[in-house]
Amino acid sequence: MYLSRVRVATEGLDRRALLNLLSGNAYTNHQLLWRLFEDHAERQFLFRQEIETEQVGAEQDPRGLPLFYVLSQSMPTNVPGLLLAETKPFAPELQGGEQLAFRLRANPTIDRKKSGKKNATRHDVLMDAKTQCRRENITDPEEIHARMNDAALQWLHRKSQMAGFTLEGTPQVTGYRQQSIHRKGRDIRFSSIDYEGLLSVASPESFTSSLSQGLGRSKAFGCGLMMIRRP
Incomplete structure (x- = not known):
């Protein structure tokens, strides 16, 4: 690479x-x-x-x-x-248990099935969390923000389990942005969010593969590249 x-x-x-x-x-x-x-x-x-x-x-x-x-x-x-x-x-020599600082801009999504629908619908995890708050009649802005932030973190935790790393502490979650791109006669909507923190390499082989492939969706739109460095 x-x-x-x-x-x-x-x-x-x-x-x-x-x-x-x-x-x-x-x-x-x-x-x-x-x-x-x-x-x-x-x-x-x-x-x-x-x-x-x-x-x-x-x-x-x-x-x-x-x-x-x-x-x-x-x-x-x-x-x-x-x-x-x-x-x-770019050919990092990584060891299991090694700690790295990281930055990641990602498009976190979740699939939800609707009653009567065959296929699941993909949602932005933050907007999905906000929708869940509305259904639970939660109106406090601080609690809604906390729920959205937690949803973003849970998405990264789930990804880490498949991507060969574990999170050390709680990453910063910033830069939430919703975007719309008009392409081939239709609008493509996606969101991005920035993560920054520390991770521990659980499986060097899986982690290196994940770095190469990128994390999450919307890779053609500037998401998925995890930047790493030794702290």
């Missing part, structure tokens, strides 16, 4: 593409990053959008513009005048 930090040369974008970039349009940005892998017909990368607020190089000042982290199966190829990727191999 390869981990890249990708900067965008805004002079290589027309006005519409620049506005999409600055507005954080997840699908458009996904299509933009795909240009790093033009030889691939299928998506084989995960990405996370940030903002340049850090020093990004010895002679490069932060511009306050979108910056992307990309995890891919193959090495990206720079697009002159548009995309510049600083790339390094």
Whole structure:
């Protein structure tokens, strides 16, 4: 695998593409990053959008513009005048019980079956928790917020059991955002939330596989990439 930090040369974008970039349009940005892998017909990368607020190089000042982290199966190829990727191999040597700091932007969902319906309906876990509060006549804003926060944490706990890690303490849950993307004549709605905390590697093999595949849904829209580092 390869981990890249990708900067965008805004002079290589027309006005519409620049506005999409600055507005954080997840699908458009996904299509933009795909240009790093033009030889691939299928998506084989995960990405996370940030903002340049850090020093990004010895002679490069932060511009306050979108910056992307990309995890891919193959090495990206720079697009002159548009995309510049600083790339390094990503092959972490992990040990069972090892602790790591992590950041994850995810799309947490839950499937609910309705009476008389054959297939379950997928819901945003936070909105699902809010709906449950309404059904229980819970109106206190603090309790509703606590229920939504707990639903987000429970989703990550469930994922961790299959993904080869356990959570150490309670992660921070921030940055909840609902998004709507118009694509192929229909609106695609999804939400994202940011997790940050500590984890312990339970199964190095399963955890490495999970890092490669990403966690949760909406991976084409900037969700699922878990960033790790040794604390």
